[in-house]
Amino acid sequence: MAWQYVIVGLIVAAAAAWLGYSIYRTFTGKGGCEPCRRCWTIFGCPPEQEKKDAEKS
Amino acid sequence: MKDRRPRSMTVALAGNPNSGKTTIFNALTGGRAHVGNYPGVTVELKAGWTRRGDKSIQLVDLPGTYSLTAYSAEEVVARNFILDEKPDVVIDILDCSNLERNLYLAVQMMELGAPLVLAFNMSDLAEAAGQKIDVEMLSGLLGVPIVPTVAHKGQGIEQLMAAAAAVAADPDQAVGRQRLPTYGRELEPEVARLAAMVPDRCRQAGRDRWVAVKLLEDDTEAVNRLHPLMPAAELAELLGAAEQSRRHIHSVCGDAAEIILADRRYGFISGACQETVRTTVESRHALSDRIDAVVTNRFLGLPLFLILTLLVFQVTFWLGRPLSGYLEKGKDLLAGQVWQLWPRGSDSLLGSLLADGLIKGVGAVLVFVPIIFLLFLAIALLEDSGYMARAAFVMDRLMHKIGLHGRSFIPMLIGFGCSVPGILATRTLESRRDRLTTMLVLPLFSCGARLPVYVLIIAAFFPRRTLFSLFGVADVTNQALLLMSMYLIGIALALAAAKLLRSTLFRGEVSSFVMELPPYRLPTLRGALIHTWERGWMFLRKAGTVILGAVIVLWALTSFPRPPTDPADQATRDQADRQYLAAAAKIDREAGLSGRGSAFAEARLQLAQARRRHWPDSQAFGAARLDYERRVRGLAQDSDRFARFLAAFEAAGTDDVEEGFGAAGLRPAAGAMLEAEGRRREQLQDMESGRARRKLEYSVMGRMGKAVEPAMRPCGFDWKISTALLAALSAKEVFVGQMGVIYALGRVEDDTGELEQRLQRDYTPLQGFCIMLFCLISLPCIPTLVATWRESGSVKWALGQLVGLTLLAWGVTAVVYQVGRALGLGTGLPA
Numbered sequence: 001m002a003w004q005y006v007i008v009g010l011i012v013a014a015a016a017a018w019l020g021y022s023i024y025r026t027f028t029g030k031g032g033c034e035p036c037r038r039c040w041t042i043f044g045c046p047p048e049q050e051k052k053d054a055e056k057s
Numbered sequence: 058m059k060d061r062r063p064r065s066m067t068v069a070l071a072g073n074p075n076s077g078k079t080t081i082f083n084a085l086t087g088g089r090a091h092v093g094n095y096p097g098v099t100v101e102l103k104a105g106w107t108r109r110g111d112k113s114i115q116l117v118d119l120p121g122t123y124s125l126t127a128y129s130a131e132e133v134v135a136r137n138f139i140l141d142e143k144p145d146v147v148i149d150i151l152d153c154s155n156l157e158r159n160l161y162l163a164v165q166m167m168e169l170g171a172p173l174v175l176a177f178n179m180s181d182l183a184e185a186a187g188q189k190i191d192v193e194m195l196s197g198l199l200g201v202p203i204v205p206t207v208a209h210k211g212q213g214i215e216q217l218m219a220a221a222a223a224v225a226a227d228p229d230q231a232v233g234r235q236r237l238p239t240y241g242r243e244l245e246p247e248v249a250r251l252a253a254m255v256p257d258r259c260r261q262a263g264r265d266r267w268v269a270v271k272l273l274e275d276d277t278e279a280v281n282r283l284h285p286l287m288p289a290a291e292l293a294e295l296l297g298a299a300e301q302s303r304r305h306i307h308s309v310c311g312d313a314a315e316i317i318l319a320d321r322r323y324g325f326i327s328g329a330c331q332e333t334v335r336t337t338v339e340s341r342h343a344l345s346d347r348i349d350a351v352v353t354n355r356f357l358g359l360p361l362f363l364i365l366t367l368l369v370f371q372v373t374f375w376l377g378r379p380l381s382g383y384l385e386k387g388k389d390l391l392a393g394q395v396w397q398l399w400p401r402g403s404d405s406l407l408g409s410l411l412a413d414g415l416i417k418g419v420g421a422v423l424v425f426v427p428i429i430f431l432l433f434l435a436i437a438l439l440e441d442s443g444y445m446a447r448a449a450f451v452m453d454r455l456m457h458k459i460g461l462h463g464r465s466f467i468p469m470l471i472g473f474g475c476s477v478p479g480i481l482a483t484r485t486l487e488s489r490r491d492r493l494t495t496m497l498v499l500p501l502f503s504c505g506a507r508l509p510v511y512v513l514i515i516a517a518f519f520p521r522r523t524l525f526s527l528f529g530v531a532d533v534t535n536q537a538l539l540l541m542s543m544y545l546i547g548i549a550l551a552l553a554a555a556k557l558l559r560s561t562l563f564r565g566e567v568s569s570f571v572m573e574l575p576p577y578r579l580p581t582l583r584g585a586l587i588h589t590w591e592r593g594w595m596f597l598r599k600a601g602t603v604i605l606g607a608v609i610v611l612w613a614l615t616s617f618p619r620p621p622t623d624p625a626d627q628a629t630r631d632q633a634d635r636q637y638l639a640a641a642a643k644i645d646r647e648a649g650l651s652g653r654g655s656a657f658a659e660a661r662l663q664l665a666q667a668r669r670r671h672w673p674d675s676q677a678f679g680a681a682r683l684d685y686e687r688r689v690r691g692l693a694q695d696s697d698r699f700a701r702f703l704a705a706f707e708a709a710g711t712d713d714v715e716e717g718f719g720a721a722g723l724r725p726a727a728g729a730m731l732e733a734e735g736r737r738r739e740q741l742q743d744m745e746s747g748r749a750r751r752k753l754e755y756s757v758m759g760r761m762g763k764a765v766e767p768a769m770r771p772c773g774f775d776w777k778i779s780t781a782l783l784a785a786l787s788a789k790e791v792f793v794g795q796m797g798v799i800y801a802l803g804r805v806e807d808d809t810g811e812l813e814q815r816l817q818r819d820y821t822p823l824q825g826f827c828i829m830l831f832c833l834i835s836l837p838c839i840p841t842l843v844a845t846w847r848e849s850g851s852v853k854w855a856l857g858q859l860v861g862l863t864l865l866a867w868g869v870t871a872v873v874y875q876v877g878r879a880l881g882l883g884t885g886l887p888a
Contacts, residue, residue, distance in 0.1 A: 011410065012612075015605070015609035016613075018606050
């Protein structure tokens with residue numbers, strides 16, 4: 001059933017893209033917030049934390 | 058008070074009352090002094106002069122104080138003098154016989170940023186009382202020059218002035234060398250937060266960290282100094298933030314910030330004195346000291362640490378396993394419910410993604426949440442009570458043997474939760490050699506991500522057995538002992554690796570640091586739960602983010618490409634059915650059932666086929682079951698002999714057959730029919746297993762695993778474990794997730810066993826142990842690699858760590874597996 005392939009394909013592609021982006025953010029130090037920079041989420045940190053990090057840098 | 062004589066430097070004398078300050082002042086000034094009052098207060102001010110060579114030195118005798126809080130005029134005057142008059146050097150005179158209490162003032166002077174020299178006065182009395190102080194070591198630990206003096210005999214005075222002159226020559230450098238206490242993970246972020254809010258122009262009020270500490274102590278004097286330096290709105294914001302911090306600290310620690318700060322200062326002092334002061338006469342009186350006499354004892358400390366750790370693991374297992382069991386059942390139930398949205402036996406892609414990938418993959422990791430939270434709770438309680446600082450202290454002796462300081466154990470302790478913040482915590486180590494050594498071996502300290510792997514393997518291969526009772530209080534099982542052994546093996550390997558690095562790449566002297574020993578306190582439940590939640594939340598968030606993403610991608614790699622349908626499978630199924638019916642016909646003839654035996658076999662075959670196509674609680678299967686029962690009833694009603702055969706068939710394997718009924722005589726025929734069914738079932742299961750195996754091996758992940766398998770065989774790993782280990786580079790928990798996916802995708806019809814049971818079928822305990830060993834030693838995850846890269850400042854250290862740990866993991870595991878196999882502790886890979 002073709003529709004299953006489409007849905008599954010979209011989910012897998014989204015997961016792969018998000019995983020790749022998270023790895024990229026970790027390697028470039030842009031992922032998460034201090035001190036560990038490893039939240040692995042594209043949704044980022046709470047706004048106050050990001051603002052603090054920006055001020056520090 | 059202004060003296061217009063030209064001077065080379067101003068020296069302030071500070072100290073506790075009765076520490077000998079005045080004696081030293083008189084010795085230096087010859088008793089000639091101006092006496093006055095500090096403005097606005099009745100506190101006496103004494104100033105005098107002395108000469109050293111061509112230098113003219115003004116000496117100011119500050120009021121005797123025990124600390125620099127704002128509770129008394131003397132204290133305020135003393136610290137304001139240091140802040141406003143900025144003496145070139147402050148000499149703190151300490152009564153050695155009461156060292157710890159006297160050091161409290163010194164520590165506060167250091168916090169204030171005063172260029173300091175310590176005079177250990179009455180050192181003769183201290184020695185006579187059985188106290189031996191390693192002055193040089195203590196000086197190194199504190200970063201402050203120390204000169205022993207006997208003021209009333211005039212001993213040490215010249216050396217004291219020489220030290221003061223050296224400090225006054227470069228006060229900034231002297232202040233920079235001083236080591237300050239850290240206030241612990243609850244207070245340090247608050248101090249940093251408030252310090253960041255203090256503008257540079259407020260330097261007059263004191264350095265920003267000191268101001269922040271004073272704000273936490275609600276020091277009104279310090280706040281008054283800020284008033285003329287900050288606009289009202291800015292000051293109000295700062296004070297509001299300080300109030301917020303104080304409330305937060307109180308709620309988490311159960312005490313006012315001021316008390317916690319004092320505790321941390323005393324902890325710093327206590328740690329320094331523990332290392333440098335030997336008392337030949339037992340003089341401990343504080344409860345913490347009495348407990349420490351045992352806990353940090355040279356001989357008892359380490360065994361106590363091991364026993365406590367064992368208890369922690371035992372309780373974690375005892376409470377956590379049943380809860381994990383419920384989650385496991387729930388996970389399998391949920392996966393089963395999802396599959397019921399599709400016809401039974403369906404090869405639906407979406408169904409497989411949801412049930413085999415998401416639920417069984419991520420679920421395999423989430424079932425360990427109870428165990429993980431319990432372990433984090435135990436660690437939080439130990440940390441909050443102050444015991445963990447003792448653990449670091451106990452390890453200090455061991456660390457010194459390998460060329461590190463016990464302070465290096467603290468990032469390693471953090472590494473027990475997660476390697477990444479552990480690596481970041483190495484920033485507290487000043488020596489680059491220490492930092493690199495600690496960073497490189499830290500991943501060997503088993504992090505929380507490996508815990509699901511350990512628990513899965515231990516539960517699968519090592520059935521629970523009580524080994525002994527610990528002091529009649531708790532039963533210690535083999536499972537808890539095995540879990541603890543993984544942590545101990547990691548520690549042992551880390552220390553060995555550190556020793557090797559310190560002997561080769563990072564030779565050099567061991568740096569000195571104060572090992573802080575804060576007083577013991579009863580942990581608050583709220584504080585412990587907050588710390589538990591902080592760590593546990595990271596685990597949950599990882600499960601919902603990187604593990605989820607990784608499992609979806611791994612599911613796709615393990616599911617595609619799909620092999621073409623093998624016509625041999627259907628042929629095998631048809632052959633199995635034919636062989637079964639042929640066997641049934643033979644039994645029918647031999648038992649004289651006149652064709653009813655064959656009809657019975659056909660009805661059972663049709664029921665089995667219906668079971669394959671429909672879910673047990675579906676209408677279609679219900680109808681098929683009714684039809685089977687109707688047919689069999691009909692056969693039994695037609696023939697007495699068949700009814701007896703049916704009774705024997707249903708009672709087969711039991712003694713429930715009535716001899717008088719005559720069914721016993723048909724027992725062999727019934728047994729033969731059952732055997733024929735069993736053979737058919739085996740043939741089909743073999744066929745299904747082969748199909749599932751081909752499906753997995755045909756996939757991308759399977760091919761990668763097969764390619765890597767030859768290299769992993771010496772370790773006892775097949776392609777399934779090899780791919781799961783590869784996948785675990787993203788996060789160690791993914792190993793469990795990937796095994797969940799592999800066994801879900803490779804499931805055989807009617808196989809409802811849990812993951813643990815399936816692992817038992819395919820692997821041996823030796824292989825299970827080797828899996829744990831490999832997971833322990835190999836690099837935990839990519840973020841660890843990146844953290845090492847960034848903290849070391851060089852990609853070569855990170856790559857070196859990756860290669861080194863991988864080779865070490867492979868080497869140790871291979872040796873263990875081969876030796877284990879040679880000793881007959883387990884068989885090899887499955888056929």
